[in-house]
Amino acid sequence: xxxxxxxxxxxxxxxxxxxxxxxxxxxxxxxxxxxxxxxxxxxxxxxxxxxxxxxxxxxxxxxxxxxxxxxxxxxxxxxxxxxxxxxxxxxxxxxxxxxxxxxxxxxxxxxxxxxxxxxxxxxxxxxxxxxxxxxxxxxxxxxxxxxxxxxxxxxxxxxxxxxxxxxxxxxxxxxxxxxxxxxxxxxxxxxxxxxxxxxxxxxxxxxxxxxxxxxxxxxxxxxxxxxxxxxxxxxxxxxxxxxxxxxxxxxx
Amino acid sequence: xxxxxxxxxxxxxxxxxxxxxxxxxxxxxxxxxxxxxxxxxxxxxxxxxxxxxxxxxxxxxxxxxxxxxxxxxxxxxxxxxxxxxxxxxxxxxxxxxxxxxxxxxxxxxxxxxxxxxxxxxxxxxxxxxxxxxxxxxxxxxxxxxxxxxxxxxxxxxxxxxxxxxxxxxxxxxxxxxxxxxxxxxxxxxxxxxxxxxxxxxxxxxxxxxxxxxxxxxxxxxxxxxxxxxxxxxxxxxxxxxxxxxxxxxxxxxxxxxxxxxxxxxxxxxxxxxxxxxxxxxxxxxxxxxxxxxxxxxxxxxxxxxxxxxxxxxxxxxxxx
Numbered sequence: 220x221x222x223x224x225x226x227x228x229x230x231x232x233x234x235x236x237x238x239x240x241x242x243x244x245x246x247x248x249x250x251x252x253x254x255x256x257x258x259x260x261x262x263x264x265x266x267x268x269x270x271x272x273x274x275x276x277x278x279x280x281x282x283x284x285x286x287x288x289x290x291x292x293x294x295x296x297x298x299x300x301x302x303x304x305x306x307x308x309x310x311x312x313x314x315x316x317x318x319x320x321x322x323x324x325x326x327x328x329x330x331x332x333x334x335x336x337x338x339x340x341x342x343x344x345x346x347x348x349x350x351x352x353x354x355x356x357x358x359x360x361x362x363x364x365x366x367x368x369x370x371x372x373x374x375x376x377x378x379x380x381x382x383x384x385x386x387x388x389x390x391x392x393x394x395x396x397x398x399x400x401x402x403x404x405x406x407x408x409x410x411x412x413x414x415x416x417x418x419x420x421x422x423x424x425x426x427x428x429x430x431x432x433x434x435x436x437x438x439x440x441x442x443x444x445x446x447x448x449x450x451x452x453x454x455x456x457x458x459x460x461x462x463x464x465x466x467x468x469x470x471x
Numbered sequence: 472x473x474x475x476x477x478x479x480x481x482x483x484x485x486x487x488x489x490x491x492x493x494x495x496x497x498x499x500x501x502x503x504x505x506x507x508x509x510x511x512x513x514x515x516x517x518x519x520x521x522x523x524x525x526x527x528x529x530x531x532x533x534x535x536x537x538x539x540x541x542x543x544x545x546x547x548x549x550x551x552x553x554x555x556x557x558x559x560x561x562x563x564x565x566x567x568x569x570x571x572x573x574x575x576x577x578x579x580x581x582x583x584x585x586x587x588x589x590x591x592x593x594x595x596x597x598x599x600x601x602x603x604x605x606x607x608x609x610x611x612x613x614x615x616x617x618x619x620x621x622x623x624x625x626x627x628x629x630x631x632x633x634x635x636x637x638x639x640x641x642x643x644x645x646x647x648x649x650x651x652x653x654x655x656x657x658x659x660x661x662x663x664x665x666x667x668x669x670x671x672x673x674x675x676x677x678x679x680x681x682x683x684x685x686x687x688x689x690x691x692x693x694x695x696x697x698x699x700x701x702x703x704x705x706x707x708x709x710x711x712x713x714x715x716x717x718x719x720x721x722x723x724x725x726x727x728x729x730x731x732x733x734x735x736x737x738x739x740x741x742x743x744x745x746x747x748x749x750x751x752x753x754x755x756x757x758x759x760x761x762x763x764x765x766x767x768x769x770x771x772x773x774x775x776x777x778x779x780x781x782x783x784x785x786x787x788x789x790x791x
Contacts, residue, residue, distance in 0.1 A: 237606075257722075313583070336722075339603070342586065342601065342602055342603070343585045344585055348569075348573035358541050358651075359651070360541075360566075379715040382659055382716065384659075385657075386654040386657070388654055399707075399715070400715050434614065437583065437584060438612050440610050443607075443609075445601065450765045450767065450770075452769060453770045453772060454769055460769055461782070461785040461786060461789055470730040
């Protein structure tokens with residue numbers, strides 16, 4: 220078996236996000252970068268599948284050379300090798316990312332292609348579904364449990380959806396996106412970090428994948444700060460709170 | 472004239488109110504709109520969609536659609552979009568819309584605006600949507616002839632009925648090359664209002680100690696207010712007793728009730744993104760420096776365990 224994992228470098232999810240003075244971009248002057256948390260859930264699941272089913276785990280990143288640090292971290296977690304398609308994040312929308320990743324799928328032919336459900340920068344929650352449609356494959360998004368039946372060629376996935384938990388079975392090859400309760404991503408151990416330095420990162424250009432249309436279907440044209448909410452009053456007691464809710468806010 | 476297709480959201484043959492937010496955006500864009508509903512046994516859903524001004528209500532009804540699966544539902548929505556030549560296909564951005572609409576976009580060669588919070592300019596095809604957990608508001612432009620949109624339900628009013636009768640037309644569609652099979656749906660049993668539709672939401676954070684204490688503490692408060700119960704990402708992540716579909720925040724649900732009560736919640740940016748459009752916000756937290764107080768209309772600096780029994784009693788009296 221083979222499992223492919225999409226792995227994205229993002230601004231530290233705990234960083235305080237602010238715009239540059241001219242509001243043209245997010246101020247990246249003093250922020251750190253990390254792997255997208257949902258991608259770490261995806262990679263953790265891939266490694267577990269790798270252990271249980273003797274599967275090769277391959278990591279793929281779309282990004283500039285700056286992504287190498289996060290790729291190495293992913294290799295230290297346990298991926299066998301990595302592919303980096305050299306393209307700036309700014310040049311990608313979800314659709315172009317999906318078209319590129321679909322080409323990587325065609326080169327690698329994995330049984331399972333795992334993603335994080337969304338990247339915490341763009342928050343689009345689209346790429347796994349787009350890849351699934353471009354490849355005509357079944358999908359299970361927002362996974363909280365993944366079980367593989369190799370003999371049946373099926374993967375059973377429990378999905379966290381509005382109103383409950385849905386379980387579906389997909390014929391492999393299949394596309395899965397990870398939600399946060401799927402697992403707890405491991406920390407890489409020092410020997411694995413050392414080992415990861417010797418693992419292969421294959422670098423590819425977009426045109427090597429036969430993609431000529433680099434147009435974006437959805438383009439960000441401006442950014443702004445969200446409307447600020449101002450702090451109200453601190454009340455001294457439960458009685459004062461109930462009185463305010465009843466007489467001032469009129470919500471009781 | 473602009474042609475729009477609204478995708479109705481239904482569960483077990485019941486129309487979901489979230490659909491009305493999608494109709495509101497369709498009306499704002501202007502032009503003519505149709506609605507498509509997909510499922511099995513759609514009579515009540517089609518009836519419920521009458522009176523909103525749609526030209527046609529398309530139903531794609533059959534056993535293949537008894538349970539939601541991405542590929543058959545995608546095929547059904549694409550069939551309706553192809554029938555009408557819709558330039559916009561709009562659905563509410565619940566887990567249903569998030570799951571199926573990107574596939575619809577790919578099938579139609581359309582760009583998709585996810586989690587749209589506002590229309591900017593219909594002629595320029597520009598829309599607002601949040602990024603970075605709601606810390607940045609982006610204006611995005613669709614560069615494609617057809618555009619798919621998922622709407623953030625909390626940011627749009629529910630459409631009111633405008634009168635008139637829509638034609639109902641049954642459509643057939645294939646299974647979209649389906650490679651998935653439904654196994655089971657484990658419904659979260661609750662007599663409380665649905666989180667995204669409730670007038671009052673009470674949410675609890677990690678300050679509530681553990682999963683069992685969470686429920687013991689939150690249930691009486693929710694009963695007193697007639698509220699839905701929400702939780703932070705940290706809570707659903709740490710305590711198995713609290714399901715993930717209760718998560719309020721950028722990676723969970725976005726709510727905008729009349730009253731939001733945050734109990735023992737510090738106010739991580741991730742969480743604020745999911746609730747800061749609420750009309751009135753109350754925060755109860757023993758840490759006076761908790762960021763939640765910066766967005767709260769009314770703050771009470773106190774140990775939740777100590778003040779909640781009193782609050783429950785006083786609210787019951789006030790609402791009696």
